[in-house]
Amino acid sequence: MGMIIRVAYNNQGWKAKCKNVRYDEMLYKCRQRILNTQFKLGKNGNCVGTCDESKLCREYYWINYSGDNFNKTRANGKVYFVYPDKDNSLVLWGESKVKSVKGYRIYFEPFEPWPRDKWISKIKAKEILGKPWGSGTFRYLNDKQEERLINLIRKRDDKINNVGKGKISQHLKSIFNAITTKPFIILSGISGTGKTQIARIISAGLIKDDR
Numbered sequence: 001m002g003m004i005i006r007v008a009y010n011n012q013g014w015k016a017k018c019k020n021v022r023y024d025e026m027l028y029k030c031r032q033r034i035l036n037t038q039f040k041l042g043k044n045g046n047c048v049g050t051c052d053e054s055k056l057c058r059e060y061y062w063i064n065y066s067g068d069n070f071n072k073t074r075a076n077g078k079v080y081f082v083y084p085d086k087d088n089s090l091v092l093w094g095e096s097k098v099k100s101v102k103g104y105r106i107y108f109e110p111f112e113p114w115p116r117d118k119w120i121s122k123i124k125a126k127e128i129l130g131k132p133w134g135s136g137t138f139r140y141l142n143d144k145q146e147e148r149l150i151n152l153i154r155k156r157d158d159k160i161n162n163v164g165k166g167k168i169s170q171h172l173k174s175i176f177n178a179i180t181t182k183p184f185i186i187l188s189g190i191s192g193t194g195k196t197q198i199a200r201i202i203s204a205g206l207i208k209d210d211r
Contacts (some may be wrong), residue, residue: 002078002141003098003106004149005062006090006133007053008035009083013113014057018047025086035084056081057112060096064104065137072101074140076193079108080149082123084154090133118160120152127145 009026011018021027022045030039030047040049052063064070076098081092096111125133128148133139141149141165176187187195 001074001076001143002080002146002149003075004082004128004141004145005138006065006082007056007062007137008037008051009091010053010056011067012054014053014060015055017049017051017054020045021047023094028086029084057094059132060099060108060110061110062106063140064106067104069103070101070106071140075101078146080141084119089121090125091127092120092123092149095153119157123152164205 007014011020018024018027021031021039021041027047029035029156030037031041033039037051037053038049039047039051042048045090054146056062062119079096079098080092081096082092085091092110096108099107099109125131127143128145128163129139130145139145148174189201203204
């Protein structure tokens, strides 16, 4: 079994106090005190209040704000982190594992927020939990509930992989067309864009044709 924790949005990657809070639409729930994050606006336009969100990905812990202890039996395994979007749907932005439970504090294995293009938005709490979220910042998950989250992550990964394959196919078509007119080409681009993979695919195809 796992857990899901609902936190407030933080525009510093959950590592520091939010900046330029006047102009960040995602922080309006803090500005309007809809979320109890002890928001306080500083003279420089940054937040100077105290909230556990500002150190979640730095100190890796969360608190049971009811003051009750976490259930050590249920507070184990994977932990999924979400924040409420402007329309109150949930955005899944990261995951970790429970490291230890000490009373009303729970500690996680060090983790980073996913890249923004991997965040999963428009999640309804009822789709995961079987009912609206209600109050509180965390829920223990049963196997069925956790499987729903895992399926969302799988669908996201499959979509990303399919998009990547489509881009490579488009590049290959353009490169093969170029090779037929000029047998010398230069592949350029930043690291991680698939240059080496494309070169290997093309060379493998040419060697196969020669045979």
